[in-house]
Amino acid sequence: MTDRYHHGDLRRALIDAAVEAVGEAGPSALSLRAVAKKAGVSHAAPAHHFGDKAGLLTAVAAEGFGRLADTLEAAWDATGDFTAVGAAYVRFAIDRRPYFEVMFRPELVHADDPDLQRAASRSAAALHRGSGESDGGEFNAAALAAWSLAHGFAELLVAGNFPQAVKNDPEAAFRAVGRATGLGSDHSSG
Amino acid sequence: MTDRYHHGDLRRALIDAAVEAVGEAGPSALSLRAVAKKAGVSHAAPAHHFGDKAGLLTAVAAEGFGRLADTLEAAWDATGDFTAVGAAYVRFAIDRRPYFEVMFRPELVHADDPDLQRAASRSAAALHRGSGESDGGEFNAAALAAWSLAHGFAELLVAGNFPQAVKNDPEAAFRAVGRATGLGSDHSSG
């Protein structure tokens, strides 16, 4: 299997290894050589598939945005309530933390990558759906508020800035936060 | 001046150089050797004052939290309105972006540093002041909401995830967001 010269699906294996490595020590401590060793290939193999380190992280981020979009769309379809979508956002940040830690760091990835941008737009759209539709004009304040609230909560949570009571049950805390702002339920109730 | 063996206030100079370097290429691209060169000292000088790279970034983060706390307290004293405090938070993320990029990255700093924790608590308290007082119990949903909203907006903004209309006048956009949530301004609007 792994001792073949042609790996079979090395790209897939490298992304998995990268996600695992990020989960262990964070994205800034990521070493291409360690990832290569984890996948059982030589130290320069990743460059062949991803160009450079940022290329690998770009693939990770794109995959993360795709997964997040799936999660948010499912939450919306199931409940039709923004607070539930936001809670799913928070849960994603916890459960898929390695992805989350890469997705919003433009300095670590190739921010202009088409796949990445496409996937990011998908998850942004999924979140907006839960907070009112966009007016044709400048921007939609409710959508910005929804995204900011969910994202800020998730970031502060995984960065360890919240008290223990919140860490114990983050989703419950976020539902309380969602209620405090009255963002999702006043227009879509019925 | 700089050609003396004893620098005078090298610690100060190194922090300034680090902030400048972070502003140019982000915290993950920061090089201790480049910082040392910028300050006109040898490559190992920073280690003497800060122990290691994380130590230097810890000092930057602590200073950033101190500055942020000052900013938020001033905004609250001047207006008594949460939306204004949140807007000050957003403005800080823009104006002092190098600090902001380090402050919420526990993997880059010594998160258990006492100075850092003290400064972080100060700014958290300043932000809470603008969103209602803490109940003695578990946590305060309004305070969490306020912090999450301001922080998420700031993060998404500096990460480039917002449309151009928002980037053009971020503070105005945030005020709209603050109004959409009705967090602090329903009593003081005029």
Place this chain on the structure above:
DNA sequence: CACCCGTCTTGACAGTGTCAAGTTATATCG
């Protein structure tokens, strides 16, 4: 003046990302 000790330098080490050139296996074509 002599000493001490904090400040900073020098030199070395293993580890990093990236590039160029070479090697191996798969696929295509005669």
Place this chain on the structure above:
DNA sequence: CGATATAACTTGACACTGTCAAGACGGGTG
């Protein structure tokens, strides 16, 4: 079936990184 083109991967090298040990310097105190 055998030759060959091509993609996948390896090997080796380069400049650069953070960190550590040892040494050089110089201001402050006796």
